[in-house]
Amino acid sequence: MKTLADLKKGESGTIRSFSEPGLSLKLLEMGFLPNSEVYLCGKAPLGDPLWVRVGGYQLSLRKAEAATVFLEA
């Protein structure tokens, strides 16, 4: 299944669900809500962490964390 970690720079996706319950709560609190759009602004020089925009603000998260966010196919 497609995850946030699979996005390429400049692509966006719609959040569907999360694979890790504990982390999902933190992500929800930060505004990663199901059905909201997430846009990949860029990646750090070594491809990790990722720089995303969701719900009107920007934040960065590690690739491993991004891989727990499933997107609509």
Place this chain on the structure above:
Amino acid sequence: MLSNQQIKTFSLSTTRQMPKVVLVGNPNAGKSTLFNQLTGLRQKVGNFPGVTVDKKSGLCSLSPGKVVEILDLPGTYSLYPRSPEEAVVQSTLLNPRHSDYPDLVLVVADAANLRRHLLLFTQIRDLGLPCLLVLNQMDVAQKNQLEIDIQKLQQLLGCEAIGLSARRGDNLEKLKTLIGQQLDGSKNKLSLPPLVNPVFLGIEGLDMVQEHFQLPNAYQAWHFLHNYAEMEFLAPADKVFLQKVKESKPFDSVALQSKEILARYEIIDDLLGAALRQAITLARIPFEERVDAWLTHKIGGYAFFVLLLLLVFQSVFSWAAYPMELIDGAFAGLGQFLQAQLPVGAFTDLLTEGIVPGLGGILIFIPQIAILFFFIAILEDSGYMARVVFMMDRVMRPFGLHGKSVVPLISGAACAVPAIMATRTIENRKERLITLFITPLISCSARLPVYAILIALVIPDDAWGVFLVCKA
């Protein structure tokens, strides 16, 4: 102004009779700036009972003769604790017998990022605590062309709200007046219906918990059920009771919590739909993103970082040379003066060859440390440090460190003590500990001359083993 008596009672920490106002908010909401503005220099730093979390409190005079104690709680994204710092927030707000149980909660929110910051506010409001919403960084919101209808927000939330900029210090008097009014009126205020009623989220047994602990509302009961294991103020028997209630019905804590967060965001979006307007879409963001893309470029980003560090350290050492010379000269002069004035003897020697040069040897580093901290503050406040953290995370990870470890490691070059205190922003306990232990290995500038002296003492001037030692 404060009378001596008030200061005395404060230092004796028998401040129960003084109303307590606590500051709660997300990290980066500007809580500490507001705290400094409200309390000035009348602060003290202590510990929360039982945990090593800094507790900053101070006094604030609202009007002549009316003083309140202000307490700065650690920043948190929600009421569900994920670190010892965040657990302090929950145990302070949910335990009426806690020594810091507030008479009023000031929820500080970033007006420019209102959506995310309102999540915590709605939770605290639903706990039924008397609260006041402080929309901070209104200047930034205005710059971003955000129009916030505070009247409407107050009306929809059923709570007083005020917009201000703690950094610029405007509207502070109005806030103080509002705090005074809230404290006077909070006793006879009707409790508001919750924004999100936990009863409708598919949980059972809340009524039993509410009755058992005599809680004012179901949302407090909800938190007891979710987090009783970490609530150190509960008696063992009470924990057993909560466990029984929890196990008697199917109870999925994570699913229930996410339901709650989603329900809250739904309400917040409705609220902001009515009270928030962005006048124009931002044409500025692409420019900022271009700068960001350049600052975090895979070659340019690192090159710029190294260049910037070189520049910072170079200017630290060249700028600090002048005040250091002055201090050096002043202490040498003082020593000579004392030697000339005082009779010859052991005490004079102690003074002129021990105490005076010793003090001088310490004070001489203050210019270096001060200038370096000045630069670090600029790097942090401009947001550049956040980009460095982003760039360096992958590089630091093989060593068990976090990108955020860069900040303490750099400030460790100035002084290790504040650098170690800066490690608290790292959430992961293991990464925080590793950073904490290696930070002292970065030599602070005051240690360099000590090395020089040791080398001069231990290593002979000429050839030593295979090493050829050059000494200036």
